[in-house]
Amino acid sequence: AQSVAQPEDQVNVAEGNPLTVTCTYSVSGNPYLFWYVQYPNRGLQFLLKYITGDNLVKGSYGFEAEFNKSQTSFHLKKPSALVSDSALYFCAVRVLMDSNYQLIWGAGTKLIIKP
Amino acid sequence: GAGVSQSPSNKVTEKGKDVELRCDPISGHTALYWYRQSLGQGLEFLIYFQGNSAPDKSGLPSDRFSAERTGGSVSTLTIQRTQQEDSAVYLCASSALVVSADTQYFGPGTRLTVL
Numbered sequence: 001a002q003s004v005a006q007p008e009d010q011v012n013v014a015e016g017n018p019l020t021v022t023c024t025y026s027v028s029g030n031p032y033l034f035w036y037v038q039y040p041n042r043g044l045q046f047l048l049k050y051i052t053g054d055n056l057v058k059g060s061y062g063f064e065a066e067f068n069k070s071q072t073s074f075h076l077k078k079p080s081a082l083v084s085d086s087a088l089y090f091c092a093v094r095v096l097m098d099s100n101y102q103l104i105w106g107a108g109t110k111l112i113i114k115p
Numbered sequence: 116g117a118g119v120s121q122s123p124s125n126k127v128t129e130k131g132k133d134v135e136l137r138c139d140p141i142s143g144h145t146a147l148y149w150y151r152q153s154l155g156q157g158l159e160f161l162i163y164f165q166g167n168s169a170p171d172k173s174g175l176p177s178d179r180f181s182a183e184r185t186g187g188s189v190s191t192l193t194i195q196r197t198q199q200e201d202s203a204v205y206l207c208a209s210s211a212l213v214v215s216a217d218t219q220y221f222g223p224g225t226r227l228t229v230l
Contacts, residue, residue: 045221046218046219046220071170090157090158097170097173102163107156108156
């Protein structure tokens, strides 16, 4: 079955340290992968996506993600975390279901950046 | 408009009543999606519309849920005979195209509480 996994419910990082939020996927064909962020009491915001080309994708707010085909992963990273990065992060992958494309979403990872 | 808007932002209703949630997508976006997010959970796909095509209703949890999209723009999600388990945040998103990997842009959501 096609799926997306975010194995960590919560990630705690000290401000200024690098952060990684993990995402792995299982889809048929070439994956289109996305990261979204949800700040408290706000709607989801697009961060970045991978469709093709360079495996390292740069997005909003200094975030980047690396597509690794052999490991079927698309981990979200940032070199130096800010307290304001504290939010809920969702990984998603586009899949073809019943002749229509949909996004399958991970369960989300709560990122807490401590000052 | 500048972004996806949803109304109301909050809705409290009594069990058994019907509710209507509205979504106004970004002008020109042909694809519109409804999701449900329960507290602390990921996104649950409900339904999407693409242009004038028949909507994909595969995610609707029961026949109490229905949605329509008038004139290819505004959409209304209706929940009949609400139950307490319907309590959640209902998110609407739109994108320029559903066939490609176009980014989905989310509204702020409607928080539904069924007493």
